[in-house]
Amino acid sequence: MIKLNRIASVLALTCATLAAHADVVIQNLSATSTHISFDIIGTITVQGSGYHHQFGFGHVSDPSLDWINSFNGAASSVSVSGPTKQGISGVYDLTGVYGETVWTVSSTAWLIGDQIDLHYDLVGDFNLANFHADGLGFQNGFTQGPAIEGANNLLVISHVPEPMTLALVGLGLVGAAASRRHRS
CATH class of the missing domain: 1.20.5 (Single alpha-helices involved in coiled-coils or other helix-helix interfaces)
Structure with a gap:
């Protein structure tokens, strides 16, 4: 026994x-009209169709929800901690045919199974009426289109266990x- x-x-x-x-979870989300910060923690389990040295964060539910009025890439940052494989060398916004998404760049590609622990600190002018965590996604690998593809979305909204x-x-x-x- x-x-x-x-x-x-x-x-x-x-x-x-x-x-x-x-999967990947979002934690410690804080949003004002000029500053959005959150943590992304988890394991890469799926990848987009290309550019696997990039992480994208943006809409999966409704690509018409434009939440970035303007984005200050120079003042924004993504920091890494814990078991994260490598550093992030830049953060920027893609607009137009690519939708309103935030992307980061690393020096080498991320692989399935890599652990990530990232802290996003975004500065700009944000439309909070359109910013909802439940409608956002996180993706490894750039996919051209108006939003993060649902099939490649790694993000699981989990504010509590x-x-x-x-x-x-x-x-x-x-x-x-x-x-x-x-x-x-």
Whole structure:
């Protein structure tokens, strides 16, 4: 029985960890009409059709939602931390046929499986009536078009941990505690 408890707790914690890091999540979103900041954390699991040294952040739900009135690339930044593979050398806005999206450039291509932990700090004039996290996406690899392609969207909106993840962590902790109690 003790072995079964240990196996169940390890399996539950492993599943919870995988569920928590399966995609890319946006955290710490703060938006004003002149400053938008957020963190992008997770694992690259899909890629766009080209230019894999670029990350794009923009609309997936409605390409007509123009939220960038003007963008100050010189004052904006993207910083990296944690297990992120490489630095970001620039951040800029694409308009017109490419939609209203923010793009960053790295020196080499990103690969599926790469871990990212990025902090975006965007400066400009933003139309907050059109800026909604639920309608935005994050993509590795540039795809020409009016918005981030839904099929290549990595972003999972997760302001708080998902109930399934919390349940799996709780199950794992209960199993670990029961296993420890039986050992003593």
